[in-house]
Amino acid sequence: MPKSAASKKRPARSKRKKSSKRSSGNGFFRGLVKRVLLWTLVVFTFLFLTYLGYQDYTVRQLFEGKRWSLPAHVYASPLELYSGYAIGASEFENILEALHYREDPRLSSEASYIRTASRITLRTRHFRFWDGEQPSQRLRLVFSGNQLERIEPVGRSDSLALLRLDPVQIGSFYPALKEDRILVQLKQVPHSLIQALLATEDRDFYHHHGISVKAVLRALLANIRAGGIVQGGSTITQQLVKNFYLTSERSLWRKINEAFIALILEARYDKNEILEAYLNEIYLGQDGVRAIHGFGLASQYYFSRSLDELKLPHLALLVALVRGPNHYDPRRWPDRALKRRNHVLDAMEQEGYISRKQADAAKRQPLDVSRDGHWASSRYPAFLDLVRRQLRKEYRDKDLTSAGLKIFTTLDIRVQRALESTVTRTIERLEKRRGVAKLETASIITRREGGEIVALVGGRNPRQAGYNRALDAVRQIGSLIKPVVYLTALEDPDRYTITTRLNDTAIHLKSGGKIWAPKNYDHKEHGAVPLHTALVRSLNLATVHLGLDIGIARTAKTLRSMGVSRPLELYPSLLLGAAALSPMEVTQLYQTLAGDGFATPLRAIQAVIARDGAPLQRYPLTVRQAVDPAAAYITNTILQEVMRIGTGRSVYSMIPKSLNVAGKTGSTDKLRDSWFAGFSGDYLGVVWVGRDDNRPARLTGSSGALKIWGAVMKKISRQPVDLIPPEEIEMVWVDPARSLRADITCPGAVRYPYIKGSAPKRYAPCARPPQDKTRSWFSDW
Amino acid sequence: MCPATAGQNAFLVQRLVTSMRYFRFLLLLMLALLQFACAEMQFVQKEAVHTPKPEREPALREPTVTVKPVSPPPAVTIQPHVEQAPVRQAAPAEQSGAPSQAAVPPAVLALMNEAEASRTQGNFDTAVAKLERALRIQPRNAALWHELASVRLQQHKPRLAEDLARKSNTLARHDRALKRKNWELIARARHLQGNEEGAQEAEQKAQAF
Structure with a gap:
């Protein structure tokens, strides 16, 4: 707009030139000149009014409606502590540091703590969760070893059953401009802050009309005296206007603009409104890509406290930063910052806001800034990518980045950290040991029940954003599909039980004009094998026979009901995992097994609330019975056997046998993909290892992916798999060699789970049917 | 109730023990009675007939209870399809993994109480939130799943309620009272969905417990 105003001025000027030519000493012309001048004046006034009107409009746009765009903040799942929770004092201290709690023996503010050996006393931070406010509390946590023993409210003798800490912020969604702020209201702001601000930046604030001639002259004088620029003549109103503009170019035109806008601001709005806007708008620091705006956020950023908890020296330091947040950065240039802060205190004393004694006392205080104010804008890029993708389906981009949403996710920081360190270390080791390069990975960990994603890694370097393999690497799943084939068969107990004999013999199929002749991994045939053994040893030929017998379409149907929605081609090779799925889809599939046959949609978000705390969206726990729980139970018992004696047995060199985990390995042709999917009592994990260019990774499921899975489960899992028979x-004793019903007296008898009525009916010679037994009781007396 | 029955039977036995001729017959009869009376406890483990000891075993185990036979047979007592896994009584560490009937930690109790309070005030969403937090602490507590189902039913989500109640059933182990409550809830949910036949079926199942 300034441009168009300028272009309109030119014709006016040329008119004037013309008119001056014609006025060559003639009365008539003198009248003409008058008229032209009058018209010029009218045109000028009109243009000026238009300009004012436009600037007025701009000012109102900035001031009214939604004045600031606030980024969305994303939080991890909060830590819920209770007596018996497995966490040691040191680990808890780490978490407090991640939450920016300060060590402070007096607990003088929220978010402070003090540790004495195995006790941590803390004052928690007030926080508004999606399901309600949580006030600040003073608590003492007593640890013993790696366990939290009890939580005691300070000053009371009873103990607290449950403590929910405020959650760690793991990222933010910004618009193009990465400004962050915590809005404050004028009435919440300490008086001393306002006084310090007025004393140093604008002494006549409550008396001028936007620009202060007095201030300009005073600044000029001071600058001449000092021989450089030491003082600015801008009023708070002008500074606010300057901050509203995005560019920092210094032109006369802009200065004029600013002056007019300042005048309009003053005319339209109350002094206090302007001051409040200033307090929230002013730029006070830089945290990586994030710009710190306003005193509310600056207080958190520099002192890890809220504004109303700050003392005089803190407030003076914040005001000192107004002049140049980077130049006076107290973390980088503490001496400069201290000098400037003391200057602010002096100015306050001069203006009579504080006494000499107060000023001196404040000057003796250290800067007291927190060690690190950094909040990563994207600490876990792959997980945040998932969150963003899900939210994009439900929110407009503008709302997502500037409406100040608070997004509560399911991420568990401790599990995520464990996964990240494991992935990085294990991949390097695998490369060295196998002599392969450029290995990549994707791993997802969820809660066994409920489907909450607690950790997710999209590549070997978890810090790096980019190709998110957990969601986008669609790869053949190999033997990971086998449990689905066996589960489908077990759902038909009249035909298949856990001990049914399967044919592990060569097979040739015509498929799409080509002959398909699958082989076992050991290139052998094993004849008739019990169903569970075929799965435990991951026999391809037996699986193909079984799958063809029950029908490929039925297996595909089970896949769908277990949560895989991708369309699949119904070739026989589907039975051996020719279908390509992403790690996320595999996780969804195995979630149904881990959930005892109940499908649960995977969730990364718990809830979203608006800037004012109003709940917008909940993502609650839902379940759907997807397959027969009895068949799922039998399948899971076989998957436990896979880990005990089958392809996954090497895991027990890493984790205790008592965890009794269930899982399945998967490898594809030429060892391009190494998969593992499995669960313990508390977590489900899916790991893929391979190369982006799809060349051989030279790893089987057990020599690759399982190494990551086992190492991470060792760190995070505490509950054994505890299958409950529907x-x-x-449970029936059978003679495994002959598939005959046995009893406990038979040598080598084993108990297997059967769906009622499906166990073998014929008895082995060593066992007598129950009715015979009763008869024998009666017969010999 | 079992010991009482046993006591009465013991009295009968004393009187009739004089007649050795009928002793065996009576013993059988007694055993049959005992079995009948204790049937409630044996619905999973048929072998328990041999050893009518209380089912206080650690909850965590597969149904592979290693029964001690009267005369030790040469059979290998192992977990299903384990070739040589040692016979294991659940280790203490494993007990914590079986919360369904075991001690409910105070944290979960506190959340359950808060959920109940929210629910009576009509704040169903808050009640759901509290129960979900409790489930995060004790994911396999069948009672929590039932409570969640019940709130969902109050919120007129019968389909979800039914699935949640079924989930509760798969985790309920020997808790017959809870199973009955779940089936009753399923009956109501089906009724709300207009599935009268299914509702009746569920009611019958409820009565079986």
């Missing part, structure tokens, strides 16, 4: 299940 009512339809009966």
